[in-house]
Amino acid sequence: MSSLSCREVVELVTDYLEGALAPDVRAALEEHISVCDPCRAYIAQVRTTTRLAGLTRELEERPDRDALLAAFREFRRGG
Amino acid sequence: MDEDERDLIERLRAGDEGAFMMLVEMYGPLMLRLAQNYVRSRAVAEDVVQEAWLGVLTGIDRFEGRSSLKTWILRILVNRARTRGERESRTIPVSALEGDDEAAVDPDRFFSLDHPRYPGGWSAPPVAWPEDALLASETLEQVKAAIAKLPPRQQEVIVLRDVEGWDPEEVSAALGVTDGNQRVLLHRARSKVRNDLERYLTGVAA
Numbered sequence: 001m002s003s004l005s006c007r008e009v010v011e012l013v014t015d016y017l018e019g020a021l022a023p024d025v026r027a028a029l030e031e032h033i034s035v036c037d038p039c040r041a042y043i044a045q046v047r048t049t050t051r052l053a054g055l056t057r058e059l060e061e062r063p064d065r066d067a068l069l070a071a072f073r074e075f076r077r078g079g
Numbered sequence: 080m081d082e083d084e085r086d087l088i089e090r091l092r093a094g095d096e097g098a099f100m101m102l103v104e105m106y107g108p109l110m111l112r113l114a115q116n117y118v119r120s121r122a123v124a125e126d127v128v129q130e131a132w133l134g135v136l137t138g139i140d141r142f143e144g145r146s147s148l149k150t151w152i153l154r155i156l157v158n159r160a161r162t163r164g165e166r167e168s169r170t171i172p173v174s175a176l177e178g179d180d181e182a183a184v185d186p187d188r189f190f191s192l193d194h195p196r197y198p199g200g201w202s203a204p205p206v207a208w209p210e211d212a213l214l215a216s217e218t219l220e221q222v223k224a225a226i227a228k229l230p231p232r233q234q235e236v237i238v239l240r241d242v243e244g245w246d247p248e249e250v251s252a253a254l255g256v257t258d259g260n261q262r263v264l265l266h267r268a269r270s271k272v273r274n275d276l277e278r279y280l281t282g283v284a285a
Contacts (some may be wrong), residue, residue, distance in 0.1 A: 004185050005199025007189040011182070014266035015279065018247070020258075038170040038204030042184075045205055049222070053241035056223040060108035063128045068103050069096070075136050076094050 004032045009039045013046050080144045088148060090138050103132070106149060109243060110156045116231045117164030119267050129164050131156040145250045153253040164231075183270035186249065207281045218279070225275035236261055237268035 004012070004025075015021050016029055019076055033040045080088075090098035110131060111141055114124040134155045141152060190196075196249040226237055235254055239245045240261075245253075251261050 005189075005192070006182075006197075006201045007186070007192075007199035010184045013183070014269060018262055018265075020262055020273070034201075038201040041205050041207065045208065045277065046269055046273055049188055049207065049269055049276055050241045052213070052219060052222045052276070053226060053269075053272065055219055055239060056226065057242050059219060059223050060112055063103070063107045063111045063125055065100070065103065065107075067125065068129060068132060069175075071095060071102065071133060072099050072136070075133060076283065 004028050006036060006039050010042060013043055084148050088142065106152055112238060113235060114160045118167055118184050119162040127160050129160045134159065145159060150249050157254065186240060186253040206281060212280055221279045222272060222276060225272040228256065229271060233264045233268040236264040240265055
Protein backbone atom coordinates (compact mmCIF):
# COMPACT_ATOMS: atom_id res chain seq x y z
CA MET A 1 0.00 0.00 0.00
CA SER A 2 1.51 3.28 -1.09
CA SER A 3 0.82 6.53 0.73
CA LEU A 4 -2.69 7.95 1.04
CA SER A 5 -3.85 11.46 0.19
CA CYS A 6 -5.96 13.51 2.63
CA ARG A 7 -8.87 13.20 0.26
CA GLU A 8 -8.65 9.42 0.51
CA VAL A 9 -8.22 9.48 4.28
CA VAL A 10 -11.55 11.24 4.90
CA GLU A 11 -13.30 8.45 3.00
CA LEU A 12 -11.66 5.78 5.15
CA VAL A 13 -12.39 7.32 8.55
CA THR A 14 -15.47 5.26 9.36
CA ASP A 15 -13.90 1.96 8.35
CA TYR A 16 -10.87 2.98 10.40
CA LEU A 17 -12.91 3.77 13.50
CA GLU A 18 -14.92 0.57 12.98
CA GLY A 19 -11.74 -1.48 12.80
CA ALA A 20 -12.71 -2.67 9.33
CA LEU A 21 -9.64 -1.67 7.34
CA ALA A 22 -7.30 -4.23 5.85
CA PRO A 23 -4.02 -4.23 7.83
CA ASP A 24 -1.96 -2.61 5.06
CA VAL A 25 -4.51 0.19 4.54
CA ARG A 26 -4.73 0.74 8.27
CA ALA A 27 -0.95 1.02 8.49
CA ALA A 28 -0.91 3.51 5.61
CA LEU A 29 -3.64 5.58 7.26
CA GLU A 30 -1.87 5.60 10.62
CA GLU A 31 1.34 6.62 8.96
CA HIS A 32 -0.49 9.45 7.20
CA ILE A 33 -2.16 10.84 10.32
CA SER A 34 1.06 10.62 12.30
CA VAL A 35 2.37 13.45 10.10
CA CYS A 36 -0.86 15.19 8.98
CA ASP A 37 -2.40 17.59 11.53
CA PRO A 38 -5.50 18.45 9.45
CA CYS A 39 -6.45 14.79 9.00
CA ARG A 40 -5.91 14.14 12.70
CA ALA A 41 -8.14 17.13 13.44
CA TYR A 42 -10.72 15.83 10.99
CA ILE A 43 -10.85 12.41 12.66
CA ALA A 44 -11.15 14.08 16.06
CA GLN A 45 -14.12 16.06 14.73
CA VAL A 46 -15.79 12.88 13.52
CA ARG A 47 -15.36 11.42 17.00
CA THR A 48 -16.79 14.60 18.53
CA THR A 49 -19.74 14.41 16.14
CA THR A 50 -20.38 10.84 17.24
CA ARG A 51 -20.22 11.84 20.90
CA LEU A 52 -22.62 14.75 20.39
CA ALA A 53 -24.99 12.50 18.46
CA GLY A 54 -25.14 10.32 21.58
CA LEU A 55 -26.11 13.32 23.67
CA THR A 56 -29.10 14.08 21.43
CA ARG A 57 -30.78 11.07 23.00
CA GLU A 58 -31.74 13.43 25.82
CA LEU A 59 -33.78 15.46 23.35
CA GLU A 60 -35.98 12.59 22.19
CA GLU A 61 -39.68 13.01 22.62
CA ARG A 62 -41.94 10.35 24.06
CA PRO A 63 -44.90 8.91 22.25
CA ASP A 64 -48.33 9.37 23.82
CA ARG A 65 -48.34 6.92 26.76
CA ASP A 66 -52.05 7.12 27.40
CA ALA A 67 -52.91 6.27 23.81
CA LEU A 68 -50.57 3.29 23.90
CA LEU A 69 -51.96 2.08 27.20
CA ALA A 70 -55.50 2.36 25.83
CA ALA A 71 -54.45 0.43 22.70
CA PHE A 72 -52.86 -2.23 24.91
CA ARG A 73 -56.02 -2.65 26.97
CA GLU A 74 -58.19 -2.84 23.90
CA PHE A 75 -55.88 -5.46 22.44
CA ARG A 76 -56.13 -7.52 25.63
CA ARG A 77 -59.92 -7.34 25.46
CA GLY A 78 -59.61 -8.81 21.99
CA GLY A 79 -60.55 -5.57 20.24
CA MET B 80 -31.34 -14.39 25.64
CA ASP B 81 -30.76 -13.23 29.19
CA GLU B 82 -32.92 -13.85 32.23
CA ASP B 83 -34.47 -10.36 32.31
CA GLU B 84 -35.45 -10.48 28.69
CA ARG B 85 -36.99 -13.94 29.00
CA ASP B 86 -38.93 -12.70 32.00
CA LEU B 87 -40.12 -9.60 30.15
CA ILE B 88 -41.31 -11.69 27.21
CA GLU B 89 -43.19 -14.07 29.51
CA ARG B 90 -44.90 -11.16 31.24
CA LEU B 91 -45.82 -9.60 27.92
CA ARG B 92 -47.32 -12.88 26.73
CA ALA B 93 -49.33 -13.04 29.91
CA GLY B 94 -50.71 -9.58 29.20
CA ASP B 95 -48.80 -7.76 31.95
CA GLU B 96 -49.47 -4.04 31.58
CA GLY B 97 -46.37 -3.08 33.58
CA ALA B 98 -44.12 -5.06 31.27
CA PHE B 99 -45.71 -3.40 28.25
CA MET B 100 -45.30 0.09 29.64
CA MET B 101 -41.72 -0.64 30.60
CA LEU B 102 -40.95 -1.52 26.98
CA VAL B 103 -42.79 1.59 25.82
CA GLU B 104 -40.58 3.60 28.15
CA MET B 105 -37.43 1.94 26.83
CA TYR B 106 -38.06 1.99 23.09
CA GLY B 107 -40.94 4.42 22.54
CA PRO B 108 -38.84 7.57 21.99
CA LEU B 109 -36.53 5.77 19.56
CA MET B 110 -39.51 4.35 17.66
CA LEU B 111 -41.14 7.76 17.39
CA ARG B 112 -37.93 9.34 16.18
CA LEU B 113 -37.48 6.76 13.43
CA ALA B 114 -41.15 6.78 12.43
CA GLN B 115 -41.10 10.55 11.95
CA ASN B 116 -38.55 10.06 9.27
CA TYR B 117 -41.00 8.29 7.00
CA VAL B 118 -44.26 10.14 7.49
CA ARG B 119 -45.26 13.77 7.37
CA SER B 120 -46.89 14.48 10.67
CA ARG B 121 -46.29 13.74 14.32
CA ALA B 122 -49.82 12.34 14.54
CA VAL B 123 -49.19 9.78 11.81
CA ALA B 124 -45.86 8.89 13.41
CA GLU B 125 -47.66 8.25 16.72
CA ASP B 126 -50.02 6.06 14.76
CA VAL B 127 -47.16 4.09 13.24
CA VAL B 128 -45.68 3.56 16.70
CA GLN B 129 -49.01 2.28 17.97
CA GLU B 130 -49.39 -0.03 14.98
CA ALA B 131 -45.91 -1.39 15.63
CA TRP B 132 -46.76 -2.12 19.25
CA LEU B 133 -49.89 -3.96 18.18
CA GLY B 134 -47.65 -5.94 15.83
CA VAL B 135 -45.43 -6.75 18.79
CA LEU B 136 -48.37 -7.87 20.92
CA THR B 137 -49.77 -9.98 18.08
CA GLY B 138 -46.44 -11.58 17.29
CA ILE B 139 -44.97 -12.06 20.78
CA ASP B 140 -46.35 -15.62 21.10
CA ARG B 141 -44.45 -16.60 18.00
CA PHE B 142 -41.27 -14.72 18.92
CA GLU B 143 -38.55 -17.33 19.16
CA GLY B 144 -35.72 -15.20 20.44
CA ARG B 145 -33.48 -15.75 17.46
CA SER B 146 -32.77 -12.03 17.62
CA SER B 147 -32.94 -9.87 20.73
CA LEU B 148 -36.29 -8.42 21.70
CA LYS B 149 -35.27 -4.85 20.92
CA THR B 150 -33.97 -5.85 17.49
CA TRP B 151 -37.24 -7.60 16.74
CA ILE B 152 -39.34 -4.64 17.94
CA LEU B 153 -37.31 -2.21 15.87
CA ARG B 154 -37.67 -4.37 12.79
CA ILE B 155 -41.45 -4.29 13.16
CA LEU B 156 -41.40 -0.51 13.62
CA VAL B 157 -39.22 0.11 10.57
CA ASN B 158 -41.38 -2.15 8.40
CA ARG B 159 -44.59 -0.37 9.46
CA ALA B 160 -43.00 3.03 8.98
CA ARG B 161 -41.78 2.16 5.50
CA THR B 162 -45.16 0.79 4.48
CA ARG B 163 -46.92 3.90 5.76
CA GLY B 164 -44.36 6.13 4.12
CA GLU B 165 -44.95 4.45 0.79
CA ARG B 166 -48.68 4.89 1.19
CA GLU B 167 -48.07 8.56 1.85
CA SER B 168 -45.91 8.35 -1.26
CA ARG B 169 -42.97 10.09 0.29
CA THR B 170 -40.00 9.55 -1.93
CA ILE B 171 -37.93 6.76 -0.46
CA PRO B 172 -34.62 6.45 -2.29
CA VAL B 173 -34.43 3.15 -4.11
CA SER B 174 -30.78 2.53 -3.45
CA ALA B 175 -30.09 0.99 -0.08
CA LEU B 176 -26.95 3.06 0.10
CA GLU B 177 -28.51 6.37 -0.82
CA GLY B 178 -25.96 8.45 -2.62
CA ASP B 179 -23.06 6.09 -2.31
CA ASP B 180 -21.12 8.41 -4.61
CA GLU B 181 -21.25 11.47 -2.35
CA ALA B 182 -17.92 12.68 -1.02
CA ALA B 183 -17.47 12.86 2.76
CA VAL B 184 -15.96 16.33 2.38
CA ASP B 185 -16.52 18.87 -0.41
CA PRO B 186 -13.87 18.05 -3.08
CA ASP B 187 -13.20 21.78 -3.43
CA ARG B 188 -11.48 21.69 -0.06
CA PHE B 189 -8.64 19.59 -1.47
CA PHE B 190 -5.89 20.31 -3.95
CA SER B 191 -6.25 18.37 -7.17
CA LEU B 192 -4.72 14.93 -7.44
CA ASP B 193 -2.08 16.25 -9.83
CA HIS B 194 -1.06 19.15 -7.59
CA PRO B 195 2.76 19.33 -7.67
CA ARG B 196 3.28 19.55 -3.90
CA TYR B 197 0.12 18.35 -2.16
CA PRO B 198 -1.81 16.01 -4.45
CA GLY B 199 -5.21 15.43 -2.85
CA GLY B 200 -4.13 17.36 0.25
CA TRP B 201 -6.29 19.81 2.18
CA SER B 202 -6.50 23.28 0.61
CA ALA B 203 -9.09 24.36 3.19
CA PRO B 204 -8.28 22.20 6.24
CA PRO B 205 -10.72 21.80 9.14
CA VAL B 206 -10.48 24.54 11.73
CA ALA B 207 -10.52 23.71 15.45
CA TRP B 208 -14.00 23.90 16.97
CA PRO B 209 -14.64 26.25 19.89
CA GLU B 210 -14.83 24.00 22.98
CA ASP B 211 -17.37 26.14 24.82
CA ALA B 212 -19.79 26.15 21.88
CA LEU B 213 -19.68 22.34 21.80
CA LEU B 214 -21.35 22.22 25.18
CA ALA B 215 -24.11 24.68 24.30
CA SER B 216 -27.61 23.27 24.05
CA GLU B 217 -28.12 24.96 20.67
CA THR B 218 -25.27 22.87 19.33
CA LEU B 219 -27.06 19.68 20.35
CA GLU B 220 -30.21 20.97 18.65
CA GLN B 221 -28.15 21.49 15.50
CA VAL B 222 -26.83 17.94 15.67
CA LYS B 223 -30.33 16.60 16.18
CA ALA B 224 -31.60 18.61 13.20
CA ALA B 225 -28.69 17.45 11.04
CA ILE B 226 -29.55 13.83 11.86
CA ALA B 227 -33.27 14.41 11.25
CA LYS B 228 -32.72 15.57 7.70
CA LEU B 229 -30.62 12.56 6.65
CA PRO B 230 -32.18 10.06 4.24
CA PRO B 231 -34.07 7.39 6.23
CA ARG B 232 -31.58 4.53 6.02
CA GLN B 233 -28.61 6.68 6.94
CA GLN B 234 -30.61 8.12 9.77
CA GLU B 235 -31.60 4.70 11.10
CA VAL B 236 -28.01 3.57 11.21
CA ILE B 237 -26.60 6.68 12.90
CA VAL B 238 -29.46 6.79 15.41
CA LEU B 239 -29.05 3.14 16.40
CA ARG B 240 -25.26 3.22 16.45
CA ASP B 241 -24.30 6.66 17.71
CA VAL B 242 -27.40 7.85 19.54
CA GLU B 243 -28.59 4.58 21.06
CA GLY B 244 -25.19 2.91 21.21
CA TRP B 245 -26.25 -0.44 19.73
CA ASP B 246 -23.63 -2.95 18.57
CA PRO B 247 -23.03 -3.23 14.82
CA GLU B 248 -24.43 -6.79 14.83
CA GLU B 249 -27.67 -5.67 16.47
CA VAL B 250 -28.08 -2.88 13.94
CA SER B 251 -27.47 -5.19 10.99
CA ALA B 252 -30.08 -7.59 12.36
CA ALA B 253 -32.66 -4.87 13.07
CA LEU B 254 -32.33 -3.16 9.71
CA GLY B 255 -31.55 -6.16 7.53
CA VAL B 256 -28.36 -4.69 6.12
CA THR B 257 -24.96 -6.28 5.69
CA ASP B 258 -22.08 -5.08 7.86
CA GLY B 259 -20.49 -3.50 4.79
CA ASN B 260 -23.64 -1.56 3.88
CA GLN B 261 -24.04 -0.49 7.48
CA ARG B 262 -20.56 1.04 7.42
CA VAL B 263 -21.29 2.86 4.16
CA LEU B 264 -24.53 4.29 5.57
CA LEU B 265 -22.83 5.23 8.83
CA HIS B 266 -20.02 6.89 6.91
CA ARG B 267 -22.40 9.02 4.84
CA ALA B 268 -24.40 9.93 7.91
CA ARG B 269 -21.48 10.88 10.15
CA SER B 270 -19.77 12.82 7.35
CA LYS B 271 -22.88 14.89 6.68
CA VAL B 272 -23.56 15.59 10.33
CA ARG B 273 -19.92 16.63 10.83
CA ASN B 274 -20.21 18.94 7.84
CA ASP B 275 -23.38 20.55 9.17
CA LEU B 276 -21.83 20.91 12.60
CA GLU B 277 -18.73 22.48 11.11
CA ARG B 278 -20.82 24.95 9.14
CA TYR B 279 -22.72 25.86 12.30
CA LEU B 280 -19.71 26.08 14.60
CA THR B 281 -17.48 28.05 12.28
CA GLY B 282 -20.41 30.42 11.79
CA VAL B 283 -20.72 30.73 15.56
CA ALA B 284 -17.00 31.34 15.96
CA ALA B 285 -16.88 34.02 13.28
